[in-house]
Amino acid sequence: MREWNGIPAAPGYAVGPVRHLHRVIVRVQRRSVTPDEVSQERDRFAAAVDVARRELTSLRDKLARQLGPDEAAIIESQLLMLEDELVWDATLSRIRTQLVNAEAAFARSIGDLVMQFNGIREDSLRERIADLRDLEDRVLRAFAPQETPAAAWPEPAILAATDLTPSETAALDHDRVLGFVTDEGGSTGHVAILARSLGIPAVCGLGGAAMGLVEGSLAAVDGNVGRVISDPDRQTHDRFQLLKQEQIKVSRKLDYLRDLPAVTPDGHRVRLVANIELPVELDEALARGAEGIGLLRTEYLYFQHRDIPSENEQVATYTRVLQRMAGRPVVMRTLDVGGDKVSDYLGAKREYNPFLGWRGIRFSLSNRGLFKTQIRAMYRAGTSGEALIMFPMITGVEELRTTLEVCAEARHELEREGHPFRDDLPLGIMVETPAAAAVADLLARECDFFSIGSNDLIQYTLAMDRGNRRVAYLYRPLHPAVLRTLRRIVDAAHAAGIWVGLCGEMGSETRLAEVLLGLDLDEISMHSAALPKIKQVIRWTDLAEARRVVAHLLDLPTADEADAWLAAYVAARKAARDPEVRPA
Numbered sequence: 218m219r220e221w222n223g224i225p226a227a228p229g230y231a232v233g234p235v236r237h238l239h240r241v242i243v244r245v246q247r248r249s250v251t252p253d254e255v256s257q258e259r260d261r262f263a264a265a266v267d268v269a270r271r272e273l274t275s276l277r278d279k280l281a282r283q284l285g286p287d288e289a290a291i292i293e294s295q296l297l298m299l300e301d302e303l304v305w306d307a308t309l310s311r312i313r314t315q316l317v318n319a320e321a322a323f324a325r326s327i328g329d330l331v332m333q334f335n336g337i338r339e340d341s342l343r344e345r346i347a348d349l350r351d352l353e354d355r356v357l358r359a360f361a362p363q364e365t366p367a368a369a370w371p372e373p374a375i376l377a378a379t380d381l382t383p384s385e386t387a388a389l390d391h392d393r394v395l396g397f398v399t400d401e402g403g404s405t406g407h408v409a410i411l412a413r414s415l416g417i418p419a420v421c422g423l424g425g426a427a428m429g430l431v432e433g434s435l436a437a438v439d440g441n442v443g444r445v446i447s448d449p450d451r452q453t454h455d456r457f458q459l460l461k462q463e464q465i466k467v468s469r470k471l472d473y474l475r476d477l478p479a480v481t482p483d484g485h486r487v488r489l490v491a492n493i494e495l496p497v498e499l500d501e502a503l504a505r506g507a508e509g510i511g512l513l514r515t516e517y518l519y520f521q522h523r524d525i526p527s528e529n530e531q532v533a534t535y536t537r538v539l540q541r542m543a544g545r546p547v548v549m550r551t552l553d554v555g556g557d558k559v560s561d562y563l564g565a566k567r568e569y570n571p572f573l574g575w576r577g578i579r580f581s582l583s584n585r586g587l588f589k590t591q592i593r594a595m596y597r598a599g600t601s602g603e604a605l606i607m608f609p610m611i612t613g614v615e616e617l618r619t620t621l622e623v624c625a626e627a628r629h630e631l632e633r634e635g636h637p638f639r640d641d642l643p644l645g646i647m648v649e650t651p652a653a654a655a656v657a658d659l660l661a662r663e664c665d666f667f668s669i670g671s672n673d674l675i676q677y678t679l680a681m682d683r684g685n686r687r688v689a690y691l692y693r694p695l696h697p698a699v700l701r702t703l704r705r706i707v708d709a710a711h712a713a714g715i716w717v718g719l720c721g722e723m724g725s726e727t728r729l730a731e732v733l734l735g736l737d738l739d740e741i742s743m744h745s746a747a748l749p750k751i752k753q754v755i756r757w758t759d760l761a762e763a764r765r766v767v768a769h770l771l772d773l774p775t776a777d778e779a780d781a782w783l784a785a786y787v788a789a790r791k792a793a794r795d796p797e798v799r800p801a
Contacts, residue, residue, distance in 0.1 A: 218448050221426040223398070225443035226409035228746050229418030230461040231375060231396030232437040232454055235430045238378035238385065243357040247321035250312070258312045261360065262319035266299055268359035269352070273299075276384055280411075292384065295352050304330070304352075320360050327353040347402065351382035375436045377427045386411045396420075396438040398427040398445050412440075413501060413746060420445050471749040475506035479752045481734070485760040488740040489752055490546070492720055496534070499541045502745040506752065509546035509603070511668065511742025512720040513538060515591070516554055525587065531594035539602030546603040548668065548720075548742075549595050550647070551588065553577050553609040577610020582619055592627040599639035607645045607668055612652040614659050621663070647720075648706050649673040657706045661713035668742070669706055671721025675699055694723050695732075695779035700771055707737050718742060728787055730754035732770065735763030757794070 250258055277292040298304055304326055311322035331346050373393050378385075380401040397412055402421035412419040418440030430436055430447055437446040437457040446453060479489045490511035491502035502510065518526050518534055526534075539547055554576065581588040595606050608620050624644060631638045648654060649670030661667065671694065676682060678698050681691040693699065703719075710717035718740030723729050725747040733741055734755055743751060766786065773779045 218446060218450055218453065220447075221423055221445045223420040223424075223426070223443045223445065224403050224422035225440055226403065226421040227397070227412035227417060227419035227440045228464075229396070229416065229440045230438065230457050230464060231418045231440075232435065232449065232457040232461070233395040234372065234374045235377050235432055235434055235436050236374040237428065237430075237432050238376055238381065243354060243361075245320045245324045245357060246318075248318045250316050250318055252316065255313055255316070258319040258322075259309055262308055262312070262323060265319070265323075265356050265359035266305075269355045270296060270299055272355060272359075273384065276388060279388075295348060295355075295384070298348070298352050299356075320357060323356060324353060347380060347382055351384050354382070355384065375430075375438060377430050377432075377436075379428055391415050391417065396440065398423060398430070398436070398438060400425050400427045471753060474749050474752050474756070475504070477506075477752070477756070478508075479755045481755055481758055481760045481763075483759045483761060485734075487734060487738065487755055488718070489748055489755075490548075490718075490740060490742045491745045491748065492724075492742050493745075496538055496541070498745065499538065502748075503542075505745045505748040507545070507745060507748055509548075510538070510542060511548050511718055511740060512607075513547055513549045515550060515552055519552060519554070528590050528594045528597075531591060532597045535595060535598035535604070536601045539598060539604055542602055544603055546605060548605045548607050548645070550607045550609055551578075551591055551595075552581055554580055578608050578616055578620060579610060581608075582616070582623070585623060589623055589627050589630075592624055593631055593636075593638075596627060596631060596638040596640065596642060597636055599642045600637050604639070605643045605645060605666070607647060607666075609647045609670070610649065610673075611646040611660065612650050613656060614663060617646060617660060617663055645715075650677050651702070654678075654702045654706050657709035658712065661710050661715055664715070666715050667706060667710045667717040668740075669703065669717065669719040669721065669738075671703075671719055671723040674702065674721070678702055693776035693780070694726070694729060695770060695783065696776040697771070697774060697779070700732075700767070700779070703736055704767075704771065711737065716740065724751070727751060727754060728783060731758050731763045731766050731787075732783070734758060734760065735765070735767035737764075757790075 273292055273296050277296065280292060304323075307326040307329070308319070308323045311317060311325060312319055315322070327349055330349055373395050375396045375398060376389070376394050377398050378400075380399050381397060386397075394417055396417060397419035399419075399421045400423050403409065409419060409421065418438050420438055420440055420443050422443075423445060426445065430445075434448055435454065437449045437453060439445075439457075439460075449457065479487045481487075488508050488511075489506070490509040491498070491505070491507040492512040492514075493499065493502060493510055494514045494517055499510075515531075518531065535549060581591075592606070595604060598604060606624070608617070611617050611620070621644065628638070628640050632640075643665035645664050645666035645668060646653070646660060647670040648657060648660075648667050650673070653660060654674070657667070675692060675694060675696075679691050679693070679696060707717050716739040719733060719738055720742035723733065724741045724743035727747070727750045730751045731754060741751065766783075770779050770783065773782060
């Protein structure tokens with residue numbers, strides 16, 4: 218028996234035999250063509266694209282039948298890529314100007330896009346490489362059709378792969394897949410989203426361990442924490458089977474929470490909302506009981522086709538989200554791009570220290586026209602629902618005032634041009650730097666709400682790069698400096714009469730639910746899958762009790778002591794409660 222830790226991509230437990238997904242590698246031979254053959258190569262490319270389009274359309278329709286139109290949109294995005302000028306026009310141009318065969322021209326065009334995405338630090342954007350490689354493989358196969366090994370087996374199994382593409386995931390017989398384990402990928406890719414929608418436990422980023430599992434051997438998968446165990450003994454096997462059954466029971470028992478508010482026994486209410494990146498995630502958020510969207514990341518809209526979306530395109534996207542949320546609030550964060558999310562066409566360049574560089578609101582204010590276009594689109598879409606606008610990486614009042622000036626200019630322009638828009642959208646900021654925390658009282662006087670970006674706030678406060686494995690151990694949400702900073706931010710917001718939420722990873726940790734409640738947060742935004750459990754904890758916990766927890770933690774001098782005390786406290790509470798989940 219051996220254990221590996223990876224990235225938890227889809228929650229749940231599974232145990233069963235391992236089956237490998239073996240992929241036939243398509244090798245591209247570059248060859249020269251004569252000017253007279255250019256037309257023939259262009260026709261070959263068009264024919265291959267047509268084959269790929271038919272295959273993708275079939276997969277999209279299959280997903281739409283199984284899961285609904287939003288999940289099918291994952292495949293739809295690849296169909297759109299086929300028509301994108303950076304794929305289509307670039308390929309045709311290479312055939313004509315470089316006099317090369319269609320396969321080589323297409324592969325080079327995809328390769329150029331992959332190189333651009335490779336410079337992006339944020340997983341949710343970097344993982345779009347999988348979509349491009351998936352599309353590349355499908356089109357290249359269409360040039361020379363060949364038999365692809367079927368991913369089928371006689372009994373349900375754990376699927377192990379180097380990585381899974383969205384179309385491979387869609388084509389699987391999901392009734393025979395107990396779980397996914399992959400060497401690459403993460404929690405924000407399309408495959409992870411599909412796995413969560415299908416209810417299949419998944420662990421990604423195993424770095425070679427997935428394909429190292431012996432085919433036919435037993436494996437146990439814990440998608441909640443990202444753990445994989447090979448050759449589990451009988452005790453471990455039985456425990457995972459029991460955990461799987463218990464999770465199914467608990468999930469069903471927690472279904473009653475979906476339409477209930479997150480209200481403590483002593484009457485204090487907290488809004489529980491979801492973080493999303495793609496419209497495809499809206500249905501899961503609503504199914505889990507989200508009262509709104511606490512963080513709508515807008516970066517993917519810019520990176521999806523590798524060009525700057527027009528104002529009307531942005532209006533259409535934001536409007537769809539607001540309409541789907543049917544009156545629930547949606548906090549739209551403006552473009553958060555910079556040195557860690559490199560995009561040449563936006564003018565952002567790779568930097569030596571991207572997290573301290575030209576990013577967030579700094580980038581937007583330096584590209585005022587692009588920024589104003591996004592603000593205009595948000596104001597226009599605001600007529601379709603309860604929209605709020607949030608600005609990232611604010612460090613002081615000067616930046617905030619300049620940002621609000623851009624918003625005022627956008628409103629005046631829209632009014633002058635006669636566009637329908639909502640002029641009273643609440644304007645808030647992400648508090649994610651020590652500077653913003655230090656002057657939170659000043660910032661709170663000039664905006665409508667705060668949302669604490671705990672991921673960046675923790676790394677900046679503790680002077681550690683959360684992407685650097687050598688210092689990852691320093692990432693401690695219960696470090697005294699972090700807790701005291703959170704306390705200061707919340708107090709400053711409330712003193713100024715504005716609400717304050719949190720939208721970082723802390724919001725998804727069940728063990729921290731009492732802590733966030735005790736800090737007096739008005740809103741907690743999290744991964745959709747975490748919503749039922751966080752809501753359950755809040756409905757079990759008096760506000761007064763949660764405040765006592767925070768007071769005790771604030772008195773502890775080290776993160777180790779805080780973690781140990783909270784673990785003991787949570788364990789004691791669980792032991793004191795009836796293990797059955799019952800409505801209050």
